[in-house]
Amino acid sequence: MRYTFLLYTDPADLAGMTPEDWAAEKEVYGAYIGALQKAGVFVDTDWLQPVETATTLSLKGGSRQVQDGPFADTKETLGGFFIIDVPDLDAALAWAEKCPAAKTGKVEIRASAMGSV
Amino acid sequence: MTDPARAAELAARDSYGRLLALLSARTHDIALAEDALADAFAKALDHWPLRGIPGNPDAWLLTTARNRLTDWQRKQLRFPGESEIPDMAEDDSANDALPDQRLSLLLVCAHPAIASDLHVPLMLQTVLGIDARTIARLFLISPAALAKRLVRAKAKIRDAGIPFEIPEGTALTERSASLLEALYALHAHDWLDPVDNLGEEALYLADLSSRLMTENPEALGLAALIAFSHARAGARTIGGTLVPTGEQDVSLWRDDLIAYGKRQLTRAYGKSAVGRFQIEAAIESIHVARKETGQTDWQALNKLYFALQQLAPSAGGLVAQAVVTGRLHGPAAGLGALDIAEAQTGTGFQPLWAARADLNAGLGNRETASRCYEKAMSLATDLPTINLLRARLAELQ
Structure with missing residues (x-):
């Protein structure tokens, strides 16, 4: 089953980073991606631009509303995601525990609903 | 990195930890002490090639770093002044070992008022001088987030007045328990790559703690446990596949570490105060005994696991x-x-x-x-x- 990890981290953790800092950051996530790939469970991942760059669109209620900024204003924001393919939630949890974002933020684990409809 | 190379690197780090412990005990400001020590190492690179390596390099570095600290303090008080560089190239103090205050620093790093997931990174950074980025890579933590947390932890140590004095009685028992827990966590860490881990560093810190707390049977037990486990490191994987303890090639197990573990465990038993780490070390000692006897004493293991579940389920x-x-x-x-x-x-x-x-x-x-x-x-x-x-x-x- 496919599971998506939504990575919520505090953007303040990444404030004032130099190119070397970014390289170190990528190296850590690269090691995690490598482990997922070696285990044959990796599907996709992305690292998102900071939340200030978000644009939120809604057609709910009949009118087109475009908002500059995120849907919800929270301290920890969605910074990226992973999609992995593992048999069950136990396995998804085992991998989420190893995710760097879990150590300093939160990882929300959501199973894919595509197979169930 | 190979074990001998890592061991050599650790020997060099020995002075780093000693110097930083002395400097931070004086200021209670670990970050400031780190800056002063980094400055002293930079000065050494400038001066030693020209003037020769001092008789006691550690004492030279300590004096230079202390002068730097004094200089910064003067600046804060708006006194002008330049830090002095000691002229100790010809001194004869080479044999005067610096006092070892690393226990104080270890206890501060593992203080219960500091978030427990920072105990190990703080110890690795201050006592072994391992940079935050390397620690972050090995533990799969965001390097930027870890660096910020370490800075905040050091500020808390300074501002909250976490004592650098070594406590006595039950206070010491509690503080050292927190330190040993942190070292155990380093030993038992679930590495993403079981081969590229910090086994050598865990052994170094456990050995150091057991030498600084010779009367603490659990410190001795933990050193024995980590030594037995590390003795089997070379046999743990073959061609990228894990080999269970009972199937490992005993000829790859290190005799020196097994002998060390036995000595530490015997000394621990002499204190007549059983504890979790001694029992875990005893379990490891049963496994490593296979190298001598060719057998595993399952009855003994059964008793030990039963005792372990009572003490630390x-x-x-x-x-x-x-x-x-x-x-x-x-x-x-x-x-x-x-x-x-x-x-x-x-x-x-x-x-x-x-x-x-x-x-x-x-x-x-x-x-x-x-x-x-x-x-x-x-x-x-x-x-x-x-x-x-x-x-x-x-x-x-």
């Missing part, structure tokens, strides 16, 4: 005990013990499924064993373990 201990039950009373009895264990470990505990698979394979239940190996594989996150389980599964088919 853990999911891992429970599963290990069930495996011993399987050895002593047959696979069916082992499986029964695992079913009971599952109530506590939950269904997401990889060793539970690996043990269940092995026992079912022993009973000839190939289908159940296959399912259990597959479940165990889905829960394993490191390649050597996945490879072992895959090989076991292939043997069934």
